[in-house]
Amino acid sequence: MKYAHIVRAIFLERPNRFIAIVDIQGQRETVHVKNTGRCKELLIPGTEVILEKSDNPARKTAYDLVCVYKGNRLINMDSAAPNQAAAEWIREGGLFPEKVSVTTEKTFGNSRFDIYAESEKRKAFIEVKGVTLEENGVVRFPDAPTIRGVKHVEELIRCLEEGYEAYLLLVIQMEQVLRFEPNWKTHQAFGRALVKAQQAGVKILARECIVTPDEMKINSKVPVFLEESSE
Structure with missing residues (x-):
């Protein structure tokens, strides 16, 4: 189960269960969260996250949030x-x-x-x-x-x-x-x-x-x- 285009970012906030705001090399970006669960213990401001960039230029969000670091532990949080x-x-x-x-x-x-x-x-x-x-x-x-x-x-x-x-x-x-x-x-x-x-x-x-x-x-x-x- 592999992802094609991976980008690292810093999690900033989660306005609702479907989207998050992240920082990609100093640029604020709205991304899709591929997990509608609470995940409050994972998505903490300042935490490093892993995004997958979409190949679909028509999408409202260019990235999916798929993984998060919890200390040194990498956790996949993609519900699919x-x-x-x-x-x-x-x-x-x-x-x-x-x-x-x-x-x-x-x-x-x-x-x-x-x-x-x-x-x-x-x-x-x-x-x-x-x-x-x-x-x-x-x-x-x-x-x-x-x-x-x-x-x-x-x-x-x-x-x-x-x-x-x-x-x-x-x-x-x-x-x-x-x-x-x-x-x-x-x-x-x-x-x-x-x-x-x-x-x-x-x-x-x-x-x-x-x-x-x-x-x-x-x-x-x-x-x-x-x-x-x-x-």
Whole structure:
């Protein structure tokens, strides 16, 4: 999952969830933010960010904000990147031992799942969640309440009941983290949905990514802890 034209900038402010104001070598520029989440712990004035320049001259904004530095850690915050990286990873044999055909945005019941993988041996639905919230090496999801996320997890249980394999793939959009856990403080219902899904047989997987300014690629396993926090 690569970006073509990368530019470094300094984040100044975020007037709304769709745009940000940045400084590119002394020039103020309005850019599109490819993540509508809060990201308040990431987008701090003075922070270095990575932009991708668009090839479309008709666009209102010439750049997309795709990565941000948190100290020395580079975090990809492009909400489209996890699905793209996951599809590439599965096609390359990252999840299943045999070759599978991969379909994106596959409908099942009242939900549309990110990935459907099929071979002679299996039929599997995979929902992908990108994770950017990190504290002391612990990553959590979600960073805001997500009723839609709860619905997707519950629908994965239905997939199992209909005879499919079901996976929730948490794509950690950074490297060198300690573990994943639900963000119990922000959305308890999502954490409980994960626990219920795991007990039903849904496979909850977390993978960290190799992140560079122009690329994000799924890499190694991250331990998943679903025990409810008392914080």
